[in-house]
Amino acid sequence: MMFRKWQILIMVLSILLGLNFWYPKSGRADALQPLAINSIKQTLKLHHANALVLVNGKQADSPEIIQNRLVPANSALAIHANRFFPIASLQKPLTGLLMVQAINNHQVKENSKLDKFFPNISKSRQITVSQLLTQTSGVVDLGDRSKVPLTNERAQLMYTLSHLKVTNYHQWHYANSNFTLLAAILMRLDHQSYNHLLQTKLIKPAQLSGQIESYQVVKRGQVVESMGLNARSWPALTRSMSAGLGSCDFLATPNGYWRLLQNDLLGQPNILETILKHRLPGNQENYFAGFYLKPTIMHADGAFDGYTATFFINYNTHQTLLIFCNNLNFQSFRAMSFELYRDYFGHEY
Numbered sequence: 032m033m034f035r036k037w038q039i040l041i042m043v044l045s046i047l048l049g050l051n052f053w054y055p056k057s058g059r060a061d062a063l064q065p066l067a068i069n070s071i072k073q074t075l076k077l078h079h080a081n082a083l084v085l086v087n088g089k090q091a092d093s094p095e096i097i098q099n100r101l102v103p104a105n106s107a108l109a110i111h112a113n114r115f116f117p118i119a120s121l122q123k124p125l126t127g128l129l130m131v132q133a134i135n136n137h138q139v140k141e142n143s144k145l146d147k148f149f150p151n152i153s154k155s156r157q158i159t160v161s162q163l164l165t166q167t168s169g170v171v172d173l174g175d176r177s178k179v180p181l182t183n184e185r186a187q188l189m190y191t192l193s194h195l196k197v198t199n200y201h202q203w204h205y206a207n208s209n210f211t212l213l214a215a216i217l218m219r220l221d222h223q224s225y226n227h228l229l230q231t232k233l234i235k236p237a238q239l240s241g242q243i244e245s246y247q248v249v250k251r252g253q254v255v256e257s258m259g260l261n262a263r264s265w266p267a268l269t270r271s272m273s274a275g276l277g278s279c280d281f282l283a284t285p286n287g288y289w290r291l292l293q294n295d296l297l298g299q300p301n302i303l304e305t306i307l308k309h310r311l312p313g314n315q316e317n318y319f320a321g322f323y324l325k326p327t328i329m330h331a332d333g334a335f336d337g338y339t340a341t342f343f344i345n346y347n348t349h350q351t352l353l354i355f356c357n358n359l360n361f362q363s364f365r366a367m368s369f370e371l372y373r374d375y376f377g378h379e380y
Contacts, residue, residue, distance in 0.1 A: 096112055
């Protein structure tokens with residue numbers, strides 16, 4: 032009888048150990064194995080990418096950095112982990128995180144109507160905060176570059192309000208204006224500037240002051256230059272950034288952006304839970320708050336002419352792949368990023 036009890040105990044322990052091995056674990060991902068590092072290096076070389084890749088390292092706040100450099104390290108074209116990079120639409124997740132905070136703190140609801148904040152916008156009574164967050168508001172951009180760099184957030188907002196159109200089409204349509212409107216709603220809720228909200232609610236709590244900044248603060252010499260054939264000059268780049276309050280007007284160091292993802296997204300279970308409620312069943316992809324959502328993976332892209340960046344995160348294991356490149360067009364970069372995804376995660380996206 033005693034022998035039988037021991038047999039049952041051993042079987043139960045074996046099953047539990049097996050489940051522990053198989054079931055996706057939450058928390059910090061393990062450091063990358065040498066074979067995967069070599070695969071990432073080979074993919075970067077194959078695509079002749081001047082690029083910097085950040086993946087999970089031995090410490091949660093210290094990523095492993097993998098680089099393929101086509102220029103000398105002291106060149107203005109060299110991407111460094113602590114040099115500013117225009118993140119373009121990788122800013123949308125930051126605005127999304129601020130709005131999710133506001134929703135969780137009961138400052139606003141997902142079904143709150145835009146006319147509460149901007150009654151003069153056409154059809155604003157038909158548009159909800161949720162539709163802005165999911166790019167299904169019917170809002171269409173009519174411009175993506177101001178004639179001159181705009182010098183303050185009020186001018187940025189006025190530019191967007193005069194360069195958007197509202198349609199009756201409430202299906203997926205990507206528009207920077209959706210996130211400018213979200214930024215403006217946040218400003219009205221707290222009676223603060225967007226920059227102040229970003230600094231006090233995301234950047235400073237993660238101890239990232241001076242690593243994620245507006246184009247109005249960063250100087251040209253602090254920013255990596257682009258090698259791309261269609262690279263924009265600094266004045267043209269700032270005109271593009273200034274047209275995108277809350278959607279593409281910030282720059283970040285690769286290290287700073289990595290740490291923000293770890294602290295303000297993965298380190299905030301309530302925020303992550305609210306975002307993940309918007310996943311679709313099966314293997315379908317959805318968009319919410321600046322993130323593309325799939326089973327186990329969240330993803331975002333950012334691109335200006337001459338600059339591209341992306342991240343993929345396994346929200347169960349916290350595996351994070353963050354990529355910056357300044358010499359490939361978006362199509363070439365996107366193809367390479369999916370290969371790097373396979374190198375790191377071990378399966379297709």
